[in-house]
Structures are given as structure tokens and as C-alpha cells.
Amino acid sequence: MGLFDAILKRFANRDIDWDDLEELLIGADLGVPLTVEILQQLRSLGRTLKAADVLAECRRRILSVLPTTEGMALSPLASGLPRVILVAGVNGTGKTTSIAKLAHLLTREGHKVVLAAADTFRAAAIEQLDHWATRIGVPLIKTQYQGDPSAVCYDAYEAATKRGATHLICDTAGRLHVRSNLMEELKKIERTLGKKDASAPHDRLIVVDATTGSNALAQAREFHASLNLTGLIITKLDGSGKGGMAVAIQHQLGIPTLFVGTGEGVEDLHRFDRERFVEDLL
Known part of the structure; x- marks a missing residue:
């Protein structure tokens, strides 16, 4: 209810x-x-x-x-360079699956996407993203388990440029327990990407689970301190009656919701519509 x-x-x-x-x-x-x-x-x-x-x-x-998200559509860059999107989130929120769904959504809209498996300290994340990339027909740049995340992003940026991709989506760290290491890893990724495009990364998103309530707010706050987040992807909004945490995150942290996941299917990720959100979920 x-x-x-x-x-x-x-x-x-x-x-x-x-x-x-x-x-x-x-x-x-x-x-x-x-x-x-x-x-x-x-x-x-x-x-x-x-x-x-x-x-x-x-x-x-x-x-x-809740702001309107017009102008937050992850549109291609005027420069023609790849728009770099870093995505973070704790394990269990549906981060890797949401990245695949986002890549699929952008591809359906006519964009060219490359994926980077830079959550290298979780072998399952690399395997899962590899599976999804094959399924949706999007190229994936990866390395071995416990490889250098920034090197993966660097290689992926080069691959995206050569392929004429409009978007590069990087699956990044999914842990919080060693925040200093997380911050250093993310800063290194940003420095590495900055060698290719001084304005990259252009978007820094977090994936949160709607059913976790105030925990989602705490996760967003922690990652925001490290990553200066620019947007939110909310998963598991299919029939839970939840969603108020999106309002709390916007109100307290100023992070807008850009996409919502409403099911298990590859097409069950949608751009955020605040009017529909308020009427359907609250």
C-alpha cells in the first residue's frame, strides 16, 4: 500500500x-x-x-x-567524444543488472554504448556483466579478477572512441567498508579518464534498492561523500509501494532520480517521471 x-x-x-x-x-x-x-x-x-x-x-x-529531469537525459556530448557514466552501488542492489538495462535503453534510443567491467574485486560482477553484454549485443571491456579498475576504464575509453560510441558506462566499486580505498580508487579512475577527456566522467550514478528504505539514503550519503553523485537509479519498484527514499535522497542530498527499475526484464528500466512516480508509487 x-x-x-x-x-x-x-x-x-x-x-x-x-x-x-x-x-x-x-x-x-x-x-x-x-x-x-x-x-x-x-x-x-x-x-x-x-x-x-x-x-x-x-x-x-x-x-x-522532486525536480523535472529534463536536461538530465544522458544525451550524447556535442564534442562527439564518449559520454562517460560511472555507476556505483553496494552488492545486492541490482547495480550490474541496472547497468546492462541502461545500456540496452540507450541502445534502443539509437546510441552506441560500450561497457567497462571495472568492479574488478568481485569476480561475479565481471561474469554477470559479460553475460548481459552478450545478451544485449553491447561490447564489453574487461580484465581479470582483481585487475586495475582505472586501467579497464582507460582501455574502455579508447575502445569507445575507436568504435565511435556515444556512451561509455563503467561498472565501479560495489563496497563501502574501506571508504578511503574506495575514494582513492574512484579518484584514480577519474584522473585516468581525465587524460582522455578533462571533463570525464560526465555522470556519477548510484544504484539503490527501493525496498531498503533508510539504508538507501545512508548508502547514497556515503557514496556521495566519495563520488559527488549526479544521479540515482532506483531498483525494485515493482509493486513494493516504496519509493519515498527517492524523495528523501533528493531533499537531503540533492541527488535526482534519473531512472527506475520496475521488474526483472531487460526493458524494465525507465526514465524517471515525477508525476507518474507520485501518483503510482506514493
Whole structure:
């Protein structure tokens, strides 16, 4: 059950109980700061409120937080060089699968994509991306297990340039427990890519699992500190009734959601539509 349905059910035939409403908003993963703002705004109305009043304010405030993603479409660079997209995320979020789906989406839109298997400290990630690359018909540059991630990205950039690719998507580190090493690895990748294009990487995305709630916010905050994230891919939004964490991440960290995963199929990744998101998922 989504947030709006839960509010209607809880307060359909009775006045608003502030404690109950606070519980619903926090339970929907909107985060404490935004919950407090919504409650303060409702209280400031100074009158008896019904469920419809609460819904209207929640919808208005959430829409005001979520930006339109026009101009965030990962469009090809005017220079003709490959647009470099680094993708991070902890194991289990669907990172590698989402990268394959993103490559497939961009290919369907008429772009030429090259993949780089730079999460080299997880053998399964290399194998999984290799499988997906074959399945969707996209070239993959890889190295052996525990190889140098920056060298993979360098080789992949050269391959993307030679092939006239519009996009290079790099599967990067999927761990957080040694943050200093993660930061150094990512900085080295950026320095290496910068030798080819001073503006690369152009996008730094994180993949988060919608069903993990506040953990997704914590992961985004940690990676943001290391990577200065520019966008979010949310997975497992198929019928979970979750999604509030996308609002919390935007509100607290300023990271916009660019894509949402709604199923297991290769075509179940879609560009984020905030109106649809609010109506369908909240």
C-alpha cells in the first residue's frame, strides 16, 4: 500500500492524529526533515484537517522536492567524444543488472554504448556483466579478477572512441567498508579518464534498492561523500509501494532520480517521471 492510500485508510472517517500521521510519513521513507516540514505546514493552516487536505499538501510538497529531469537525459556530448557514466552501488542492489538495462535503453534510443567491467574485486560482477553484454549485443571491456579498475576504464575509453560510441558506462566499486580505498580508487579512475577527456566522467550514478528504505539514503550519503553523485537509479519498484527514499535522497542530498527499475526484464528500466512516480508509487 502506498503512502496516499495509507493516509486515506487511516483518516477516512476521523480527524487527523499528528502522531499517526508522523508515523505514516516516516514509515514511507520520506525522512525526518521532510516529515517535519510537512507537519509544520499542515499545522500552520490553523483549522481542522481531513485526509484530503493532508494528501494535497503531501503531493504538493513532494512534487516541489522532486525536480523535472529534463536536461538530465544522458544525451550524447556535442564534442562527439564518449559520454562517460560511472555507476556505483553496494552488492545486492541490482547495480550490474541496472547497468546492462541502461545500456540496452540507450541502445534502443539509437546510441552506441560500450561497457567497462571495472568492479574488478568481485569476480561475479565481471561474469554477470559479460553475460548481459552478450545478451544485449553491447561490447564489453574487461580484465581479470582483481585487475586495475582505472586501467579497464582507460582501455574502455579508447575502445569507445575507436568504435565511435556515444556512451561509455563503467561498472565501479560495489563496497563501502574501506571508504578511503574506495575514494582513492574512484579518484584514480577519474584522473585516468581525465587524460582522455578533462571533463570525464560526465555522470556519477548510484544504484539503490527501493525496498531498503533508510539504508538507501545512508548508502547514497556515503557514496556521495566519495563520488559527488549526479544521479540515482532506483531498483525494485515493482509493486513494493516504496519509493519515498527517492524523495528523501533528493531533499537531503540533492541527488535526482534519473531512472527506475520496475521488474526483472531487460526493458524494465525507465526514465524517471515525477508525476507518474507520485501518483503510482506514493
